[in-house]
Each structure stands twice: as C-alpha cells, then as structure tokens.
Amino acid sequence: MSSLSLPRPTRRTAFGQIVLNEARLAWRQPRGLLAGIGVPVLLLVIFDLIPAFRKPAANLGGLTPLSVYVPILIVFGLAMLAFMGLPMPLASYRELGILRRLSTTPVPPSWLLAAQGVINLCMAVTATLIIVVAGIALGAPAPKNPAGFALSVLLSIAALFAIGLVIAAVVRTAASVNVIGRVIFFPLMFLAGLWWPRELMPGALQALSDVSPLGATVEAIQDSMQGQFPPAASLLVLTAYAVAFGFLAKRFFRWE
Amino acid sequence: MRTQMITRTREPGPAAGRPAVEIGHLRKTYGTFVAVDDVSFSVAEGEIFGILGPNGAGKTTTVECAIGLRSPDAGTIRLLGLDPQADRDEVHEIVGVQLQTGALPPKLRVGEILEMYRSFYRDPADVGELIEALGLAPKRHDYYRSLSGGQRQRLSVALALIGQPKIAVLDEMTTGLDPQARRDAWALIENIRDRGVTIVLVTHFMEEAERLCDRVALIDGGHIVALDTPASLAARARDGKTVRFLPSATFDDRLLTELPEVTRVEHQGQHILVTGTGELVNAVLLSLAAAGVTARGVQLDSSNLEDAFVKLTGKHPHDDKEGERP
Numbered sequence: 001m002s003s004l005s006l007p008r009p010t011r012r013t014a015f016g017q018i019v020l021n022e023a024r025l026a027w028r029q030p031r032g033l034l035a036g037i038g039v040p041v042l043l044l045v046i047f048d049l050i051p052a053f054r055k056p057a058a059n060l061g062g063l064t065p066l067s068v069y070v071p072i073l074i075v076f077g078l079a080m081l082a083f084m085g086l087p088m089p090l091a092s093y094r095e096l097g098i099l100r101r102l103s104t105t106p107v108p109p110s111w112l113l114a115a116q117g118v119i120n121l122c123m124a125v126t127a128t129l130i131i132v133v134a135g136i137a138l139g140a141p142a143p144k145n146p147a148g149f150a151l152s153v154l155l156s157i158a159a160l161f162a163i164g165l166v167i168a169a170v171v172r173t174a175a176s177v178n179v180i181g182r183v184i185f186f187p188l189m190f191l192a193g194l195w196w197p198r199e200l201m202p203g204a205l206q207a208l209s210d211v212s213p214l215g216a217t218v219e220a221i222q223d224s225m226q227g228q229f230p231p232a233a234s235l236l237v238l239t240a241y242a243v244a245f246g247f248l249a250k251r252f253f254r255w256e
Numbered sequence: 257m258r259t260q261m262i263t264r265t266r267e268p269g270p271a272a273g274r275p276a277v278e279i280g281h282l283r284k285t286y287g288t289f290v291a292v293d294d295v296s297f298s299v300a301e302g303e304i305f306g307i308l309g310p311n312g313a314g315k316t317t318t319v320e321c322a323i324g325l326r327s328p329d330a331g332t333i334r335l336l337g338l339d340p341q342a343d344r345d346e347v348h349e350i351v352g353v354q355l356q357t358g359a360l361p362p363k364l365r366v367g368e369i370l371e372m373y374r375s376f377y378r379d380p381a382d383v384g385e386l387i388e389a390l391g392l393a394p395k396r397h398d399y400y401r402s403l404s405g406g407q408r409q410r411l412s413v414a415l416a417l418i419g420q421p422k423i424a425v426l427d428e429m430t431t432g433l434d435p436q437a438r439r440d441a442w443a444l445i446e447n448i449r450d451r452g453v454t455i456v457l458v459t460h461f462m463e464e465a466e467r468l469c470d471r472v473a474l475i476d477g478g479h480i481v482a483l484d485t486p487a488s489l490a491a492r493a494r495d496g497k498t499v500r501f502l503p504s505a506t507f508d509d510r511l512l513t514e515l516p517e518v519t520r521v522e523h524q525g526q527h528i529l530v531t532g533t534g535e536l537v538n539a540v541l542l543s544l545a546a547a548g549v550t551a552r553g554v555q556l557d558s559s560n561l562e563d564a565f566v567k568l569t570g571k572h573p574h575d576d577k578e579g580e581r582p
Contacts (some may be wrong), residue, residue: 014372014376016375017371017372017375020372021361021364021369021372024363024368025361025363025364096359096360097355097357097358098358098360098361100325100355100358101353101358101415104325104348104352104353104355105373105377106349106376106377
C-alpha cells in the first residue's frame with residue numbers, strides 16, 4: 001500500500017479522528033439522540049394533541065400551556081444529554097479500559113472527554129433548535145430576545161455539563177451512571193416544572209426552583225423567549241453551578 | 257524481607273546493542289503494601305524478555321512503572337535512554353503497549369479503530385499491511401463486538417504496533433486464547449522481533465516463556481528471584497540432571513559415585529537413578545561400558561521452566577490465575 005504518499009497525520013487530525021468515531025458511536029447507539037431530542041419533541045407533539053394545551057390560560061400570564069412547555073422541554077433535552085449522554089460513554093470508556101489504553105499512546109485520555117463534550121454540545125444545540133422550531137410550528141412564539149436566549153442556553157449547557165462531568169468523575173460504571181442520572185433527573189425536572197409549571201408553584205417551592213440548576217435554566221430561557229433579558233439571578237446561579245461543578249469534576253475525575 | 261536472591265545478570269550476546277530497557281532499583285508501594293522492591297534488569301535491543309511470576313508478584317506494577325502509567329517511589333527507568341515520566345510524549349511514540357485488560361467500543365469497526373489510533377503517531381504503520389499480518393483483514397469492516405476473543409486480542413496487539421514502536425510491551429497477550437490461537441500469537445511475536453522490535457512479554461505460561469524468551473526475570477513477592485535464559489533457569493531447578501536405566505548386570509555403586517559428574521546413585525527396583533552434573537550421561541555410560549555393563553532403557557530427565565518456577569516461588573504458575581478474571 002502507498003503509505004508513503006499519505007500525508008503525515010498531525011495532532012489536529014488525531015482529535016478529528018476521535019470526534020469522528022465518537023460521532024459514529026452517538027449515531028449507532030442513539031441513546032443520547034433519542035433521550036435528548038426524540039423524547040422532548042414527542043412530548044411536544046403529544047401536548048399539541050391536548051386541546052386545553054392550546055388555549056391561553058389566565059394563571060399562566062395569558063400564555064398557552066404549550067408555549068410554557070417549550071422551555072421546559074428544551075431543559076428536558078439538555079438535562080438528558082448532560083446527566084446521561086455525556087457521562088455514560090465516559091464511565092463505560094473507563095470501565096472498558098479505553099481511557100487507560102489511551103494513556104499509553106501519545107494522545108492523552110482527556111481528548112476523549114473533550115470529544116464527548118464536542119459531540120454532546122452539538123447534540124444539545126441541535127436539540128434546542130429542533131424544539132424551538134417544532135414549537136413555532138405548533139403555534140408557540142419564537143424567542144423574542146435571541147441574544148438572551150442564546151446566552152441562557154449556552155450558560156445552562158455549561159452548568160449542566162459540569163454536573164454531568166462530576167457524575168462521570170465519581171460514578172464507576174455506565175450502569176450506575178444510568179441509575180444516578182435518573183435519580184437526579186426527575187426531582188430536578190420536577191423543580192423545573194415538568195409536572196407542575198413554575199408559575200403555579202407555591203412560593204417556597206418556587207424559591208427552591210429558582211436556585212436549582214434546571215429551574216434557573218427554565219426561568220432564563222422563558223424570560224428571553226418572552227422578550228426580556230434573562231434575570232441576573234438565574235444567570236448567576238447557572239454560572240455558579242458551572243464553576244463549582246467544573247472544579248469538582250477536574251478535581252475528582254479518575255482516568256482508570 | 258529477604259527472599260531467595262539469585263539475581264545474576266547475564267550479559268547479552270554480541271549481537272545486542274544498547275539496552276532498550278533499563279530498570280534500576282525500582283520500588284513501588286501502595287499504602288503500606290510493597291508491590292515492587294529493588295527490581296533491576298536491562299533488556300537489550302531486539303531481545304524478547306519475559307517477566308514471569310505468580311499473581312500479585314509485582315509483574316504488572318513493574319510494567320506499568322516502565323511504561324509511565326505509574327510513577328515509581330524510587331529507582332530509575334530508561335527506555336532507549338528516555339525517562340517515561342519526564343519524556344512522556346516521546347516514550348509513548350516509541351513504546352507500544354498491550355495491556356492485560358482493555359476492551360474497545362462494541363460498535364466501532366476494526367478499521368475505524370485502527371485509523372483513529374494510527375492518527376495518534378508521527379510515523380505509523382499502514383493499516384492494510386498490519387491487519388494483513390495479523391490475519392484481521394477479513395474483519396476490517398466488522399464491529400468490535402462481533403470479534404472472537406482471539407481476534408480481539410490480535411486487534412489489541414495491532415493497536416500496540418500501529419505506531420511502529422521500537423519497544424512492544426505485551427501483558428498476558430495469550431491468556432484466554434485457545435492453543436492454536438496461542439501458537440499463532442507466538443509466531444507473530446517472533447515475527448515482530450524479526451523486524452527489530454524489542455519485546456517485553458509478561459506471562460504466566462511457562463511453555464510460552466520457554467519457547468519465546470531470550471531471557472526471563474522471575475518475580476515473586478516484589479523481588480526478582482532469578483534472571484537468566486529459560487534453559488539455565490530450568491537447569492537450576494534441579495540440583496542437576498538425572499539419568500535412569502536398567503543395568504544388564506549388577507555392579508558396585510562406587511563405579512559411578514566415584515565419577516566427578518555424579519552426585520547420587522539411587523536404586524529404584526531394578527532401575528538405577530543417577531543424579532549429577534556436566535556430561536553426566538557420557539560419563540555414566542562410559543564407566544558402565546568399561547565395567548562390561550550395558551544400560552538399557554536409558555531415560556534422561558531434564559527439568560523445565562515450570563519446575564524452576566515451582567522451586568523458586570513455591571507456587572504453581574496456574575494456581576491462582578483465574579481468580580482475577582471472570
């Protein structure tokens with residue numbers, strides 16, 4: 001074979017190759033795609049079939065329940081990717097000895113973590129766009145403050161992914177990540193208003209929701225969708241989560 | 257703790273150049289447990305060097321320190337003159353490692369995995385040629401999960417070789433293979449060595465070490481208890497050689513005990529068992545012939561590496577093996 005005529009691989013092509021293979025795996029084992037994009041879109045379509053969801057409600061500030069649910073479903077997708085899509089492959093790579101094998105090559109195992117970050121970031125952005133577009137198609141308004149919306153989404157991705165990396169850091173196996181991901185996903189989704197919109201929560205619960213990672217995300221996204229700049233308090237909460245959990249993940253991540 | 261120390265460094269043959277691996281007074285502890293203590297050896301370029309020992313002897317720790325996966329508490333390690341801690345990147349370019357455990361993502365194809373690992377190295381091997389040499393060419397487009405145990409093992413070896421390393425470290429590469437696959441793997445190792453690669457082979461198969469290794473280090477309790485060629489180690493397992501025969505007539509034992517080569521003469525029924533050293537067989541047969549006695553049914557017994565292992569460590573090499581692997 002003509003190995004001499006091939007260009008000499010560089011570090012950049014090495015990272016590209018890792019991302020390429022991670023993308024293949026994300027496509028062939030579409031857990032992240034299904035949970036992060038498929039399920040929220042499906043829920044949105046189901047809500048649209050419920051007539052009450054399409055009528056403006058006074059206790060929701062004159063919004064239709066469907067448009068109230070668009071930010072909640074965006075958060076649903078982001079949280080699924082952050083709490084399961086990101087940490088599960090990393091835990092399984094550690095379990096399978098792949099991170100250890102990489103430690104014996106010129107490429108450090110942290111590149112695999114970075115590649116997972118890239119893949120999940122792409123999926124998170126795609127999921128958000130698909131849900132916004134599907135929402136518009138079903139009669140919900142488009143984000144009226146796009147800059148605030150983009151900032152809210154990116155900041156919540158940073159916060160939620162940092163939490164996901166802490167899960168990947170301390171949980172030993174992919175199976176346990178699956179369990180722990182769910183254990184934190186459902187209470188946090190409750191606080192985000194999946195079953196009980198934040199607008200209808202009693203004061204104490206709403207205060208708790210405000211400082212929870214998914215509650216702060218919903219608030220920031222909801223406000224920017226309605227045209228305001230997201231409240232400083234929620235942006236601050238998200239930044240605090242990103243910094244604190246990012247630090248913890250870096251401190252406790254085990255490569256073998 | 258003082259174990260039986262028979263460390264004897266044997267100078268490599270004239271063909272050998274500078275040492276590929278040099279380990280001096282390596283020590284590694286985990287908490288209060290001393291995994292490796294005062295381990296020293298050097299491996300010449302182009303040599304196949306075996307590391308043998310019972311489970312928990314310190315083999316894997318030694319190897320992990322050598323390739324820079326663990327930092328030693330004390331001692332020096334040089335791979336072709338490089339320090340695996342200080343010159344990490346360069347060491348990983350020239351050392352290919354096949355670790356004892358280690359799977360790959362089930363839904364990646366053989367070719368995809370190899371192309372990715374290929375991109376990590378400055379001067380990698382050609383994927384097509386490598387999988388041809390390893391008999392994996394028909395599997396290039398198959399998922400990892402569809403590979404047999406032997407094929408996975410060969411892929412793992414392929415990943416250790418894809419960077420065209422100067423030193424290959426193979427840890428228990430034939431564990432779990434059937435006998436035919438194991439023999440194929442042995443042929444492969446010899447083939448790699450013939451291409452000039454120095455090989456460090458961790459194994460618990462005595463037959464494998466005997467067949468492949470130029471020299472072996474026998475490690476037990478964190479120490480090297482013996483370091484020599486497999487043949488010399490085997491010879492040391494007994495006080496000497498034995499020859500057993502049926503004499504055509506009775507004779508005085510002194511006929512043999514007076515020979516310098518003979519250390520002991522035993523009667524086993526009608527058979528005679530002579531233990532000794534050097535040119536034992538010739539000496540015995542000549543003396544008998546001179547006395548008009550012919551020896552029939554002559555059996556020579558030479559011990560093998562497994563005997564040496566049992567004698568030097570007090571353990572059987574396969575005793576505690578499977579406990580670790582489900």
